[in-house]
Structures are given as C-alpha cells and as structure tokens.
Amino acid sequence: MFQCVFSSSVLQPHRTSCLFKHLFYHSATPASQKQPEPIYSKKTEIQRQTVRALSVKLFIFSALQVARQLLLQQQQQQQVSGLKSPKRNDKQPALQVPVSVAMMTPQVITPQQMQQILQQQVLSPQQLQVLLQQQQALMLQQQLQEFYKKQQEQLQLQLLQQQHAGKQPKEQQQVATQQLAFQQQLLQMQQLQQQHLLSLQRQGLLTIQPGQPALPLQPLTQGMIPAELQQLWKEVTSAHTPEEATGNNHSSLDLTTTCVSSSAPSKTSLIMNPHASTNGQLSVHTPKRESLPHEEHPHSHPLYGHGVCKWPGCEAVCEDFQSFLKHLNSEHALDDRSTAQCRVQMQVVQQLELQLAKDKERLQAMMTHLHVKSTEPKTAPQPLNLVSSVTLSKSASEASPQSLPHTPTTPTAPITPVTQGPSVITTTSMHTVGPIRRRYSDKYNVPISSADIAQNQEFYKNAEVRPPFTYASLIRQAILESPEKQLTLNEIYNWFTRMFAYFRRNAATWKNAVRHNLSLHKCFVRVENVKGAVWTVDEVEFQKRRPQKISGNPSLIKNMQSSHAYCTPLNAALQASMAENSIPLYTTASMGNPSLGTLASAMREELNGAMEHTNSNESDSSPGRSPLQAAHPVHVKEEPLDPEEAEGPLSLVTTANHSPDFDQDRDYEDEPVNEDME
DNA sequence: ACCGACCTAAACACGA
C-alpha cells in the first residue's frame, strides 16, 4: 500500500490509472464505513445530500474568495496610496495568470466556474475534497482576519480620538501593545500552521525534489497580501528593531522557538507601519520568517540557493545574494503574477498540511489496528518503515504540487497537477463540442487516494469529472452489474449517464466511443435476444487483454502480489489495511452500494487478472482469483442468455439494487443525454 | 523508433 502510494508519486499520468485501480482495490473501506446504512433505497437521499453539501461548499468557497478578494483590494489600495514600491502593472500580470487556474485567481471564482472546474476535471475528487477542506480552514482564518481587522479599526479609532484629545504617546503605546496582542493571537495561528510546515520540511517532504524549483518554505498565509509581503520584506531587510519583549509573552504556544523569535520583530514593524497595521492581515508577520534567516545568514534565503532564485518557476541565476535580492525585488515584485504564485504556494502548503493530517490519521489508525500503542503518533517518532511510509505517501500527494511551481509563461493548473491544465479547461466545459484529446489523458492523470473511493462514487455521479476508467472497463462493469450480465446498447448508455455525470454530456462522442469499443473488443459479445441484441462480456477475453495495462508497472504488481499472497512481518500493516479495506468492501457491496462494490470488485478482478497473467498464463482457470471473481460467470460467450448463470454475491447485489437506482436516476439520465446528443 | 492500449472522429451499412 505504501509502496503503491509511493508509486503514484513517481507514476506518470498514464500509470496512475493502474495505480488507481490498485488503490481502488483496497480502499473502499473508509468510505464505505462512512455509509453505515448503505441501504440502497436511501441512495437517493444520500445523493441529494451530497449534492446539497457540495453546493453549499461551493457557495462557501466562492464567498470566501470574494471576501478574500475584497481584502486584497483593500490592501492593494492602501499599498498604492501609501507605499513607495508598489508598481502595479495591471497589464502585465493578467496574461500570466490563466483564468482557468482557479486557485491562483480565487477572486474570480464563482460557483459556476467551480462547476466548470469540476467538469473540466481540473481537480480530482480527492483534490476537490482537499480544496473544500482548505476552504473551510480558510474560512476560519478569514473569520480571524475579520476579527483582527475589526480590532485594528477599533484601535485606530481609539488612536485617532486620543490624538485628537491630545493624549500622550504613552497611550498610543498602550494601544500599540494591544495591537501587538492581537497580532500575537493571529501569529499563534500562523505559527501553528507554520509548525506543520516545518514538520513537513523536517521530514524532507518539502525538499524532496532537489532538481525542481521545488517548494521553498514559504509563508502559508491565507490572507497574504503581496504588497505587504514586499513591504515587510523591505522593512525587515532594512531596519528591524528588536522589540520582542512585548511580543514574547505568549507562552501558551507550543511553537518552535524559531517561529516565535523570528516573528516577534515583525510585530514591531507592523505596528510601526500604519499601512500594515490598518490592514491587519495576519499574514503580515509571516514574511518575517523567511526574511529573518537571511538576516542571520545572509545567504540562506529560502528563495535563494545554489546561486539560483528558488522562486517557484523562476530559477534565475544570481551570482551573489545582493543580485538575488535585486532580482527578487524586480522580477518578483508585487504584481498579479507574484500574487498568484504566492497563492499557489499557499495552496501547496496547505494541501501538504492537509495531506499530512490525513496521513497522520491513517497512521494512527494503522497503529491502532496493529495494537501498536502509539502515545504520540503525531510527533512522528515512528519506526523506520513507518516513517518512510508516511514520507512516501506524503510524497505521493506532493507529486501533484510538484507541478505547481510553474513558470510564468506556462501556467498550469495549480494545486491540481491532475489535469493537464489549460487545454482541458477551455475546451471541455464551455463548448460541449469537442472534448480535446488531451482530456482523455487526464483520466489517467487523476490521482486517487485510497481514502475517497466511495466518495468518488458519489462524486462521479454528481460532478462532471471524467472517470479514470477505460471505456472497455466501464462497459464491462455496466454489463456485469446488470442482473443478467447482459445489456442492450441503450442500457449501457443509461448506465453511463446514471453512474457518471461526465457522461451526461457530449453524448454523441462517448456513445460513439462505447459503440466503437463494443465492436472493437473481442471481449464484448453481441447476442441476439428476444428483445433485440444484447451485449455480454467474455470474461476470458477481457482478462486476456488486461495484463498489458498493469504489467507495465512491475513494482505495482509486486505490491499487489505481496499484499495478496505474502505476509511478511513488515507487510503486516499493509495486510491489515488491505484486509480492512477489502472485507468491508464486500459487505458494502452486497449490502447497499452496488455500483461501488461491483466497480471495486471489477477493479479487483482486473488486478487479479493481471496478476494471474504475470504469475502464470493460464487465463481460463482461476486459481488465484478472488471469491468475487470466481463467482462471475466466466464463459458468458457460451451461454450468455442463461440467467441462471448469474449467481453469486455480485449478481445478487446488482439485482437487488439495480432497478431502484435506475428509476431514480432516470430523471437526469434521459434528458441530458438527449439534449446533448446531436 | 516501435508497439500496444486507448481515445476520438467519422464514414458507412443496415434495419426499423
């Protein structure tokens, strides 16, 4: 599991499809557990709830972005009026920032756009999940910011009044200390985050890719304002008065000393700077953190290393530190591009944080499951293998952000390396016309973690994201899900539209593809039936053509094999998680979530089939197959019309659950298709 | 460079 997670970090887009299937294989558990009552009749409601939740989140998301944008504008206005350096070149930056890049231009994101993003598969389900989580976290911070802002305003007001009343500067100092206190509070929040970041860095997660522009340790400020960034930078680099005394009285924090000490000076500068203080951004202090180090160690700026500017996507060569500073101020001055890049970086960091949290959780669960008494799994004093596992999985998630540091000229989808960026974006959603070729590569691109499979089920149903399966797999799945393991073409269509929102568009295209696949692949057998022609699956044929897909990734297969057959002590955790994942998979599959279960089982079969072929080339016998697979009627071709053949858990499941779902989804399954069609 | 898997587009045939 870990290894397979690791693989994903290395895998090229195409290979991730295999990985996905692998993950799919033993990953439905958590999700299925989340659906304690997988009774199928309740599916409708669940679906609706999902949709509702999604829309709410979307709304929140957009609202947040608007709020942030407002703040940003406010900041910038103040900057423009009050600062010397702010050269806002409105023309230049805009073209650098792709409109499509949602994360980079949060201000323009509307729910509609979000929907478009969904449609364009810019984000994988997991990433969407993460994104939403981020937004929630963001909201918290936003509230904090608001609070802080209000306090600032109050203080300003007070200050003014006092000044008018001819009060003494001492009072101002009091106010200043009050401000400081607020700053401190916000600082704490930031530092907590920063700590996460540091821990990430300590694990080597942030510097895993040495060759890349990588991820410099950047402030993960949500409300970061570029203007202030620069301004603070100057403040810090030029003069920084030690006034920590007032600031350090917050012992409640378990922060690293570096954070506290480094951030302290920033407060002073903040306070002394009217612009900064009025703006009241909690992000304000953060630049300090990166600026401080280079004060002490003039040549160890996080953005500078090996004579190269480490600004994401930059890599400009700077002979010395001074030239670097020059470069930094000139090339990465305050403009939309830098702002956007900062945002992207923020998102990257946030995502890493979230991923870390997830993995920690996973680790804890694993340890708990293994009866390993881990009193403090958070601090990550794990044994070697565990550590590595965390790191690996981490790197997997990081594989995506990796692509983030994009050059200004070639903007790619930010947080979502998943998709191949712009081309996808523009084409897919807007014009229902022609899906761009690129797009289909996306399906391989979707990095799916084991955690969100079941969510994916719902996700794919509601979000127009292309499922990471081949047409052949989907067709087969549709057929296998049917009670009699046979479907008419139209029923296959319906399955597609029912199960995947993506296939409610561009019907002509994908239907053509479906027909094409049906005709092309030997594994699909057309059988004349009473009511016409139906399609069945020749499992043998299907298995035959499978191996190539997966065998390409030996390590992956190895993983699967080992996880299946061998139980080395080291793999205990792996096995445990496997068991955890697969067993409930069956139960849920048979109980309520047929599509998921069967889909998962199908994927499992694929894996088994692949392994079969790698182990031995016997395709008809099924010694190594999973029970589910064995239950499948293998020789559909011979007696495809015999319903009696359809037995075993799978058929039961599907029969029990198929019709309700079908009826329920009829609503949108017919209209859109016909609409979009021709 | 080649090959295989896959996707998309399109032309065509055929029957209802």
Add this chain to the structure above:
DNA sequence: GTCGTGTTTAGGTCGG
C-alpha cells in the same frame, strides 16, 4: 429520410 445500431478506418496521445 431519419434514427439507432453496429462496423470499420484513420489519426492522435501516451507509456513501455
């Protein structure tokens, strides 16, 4: 003639 279905061909991407 239209539509749904089915077949086939062509051209493209991508990874091994």
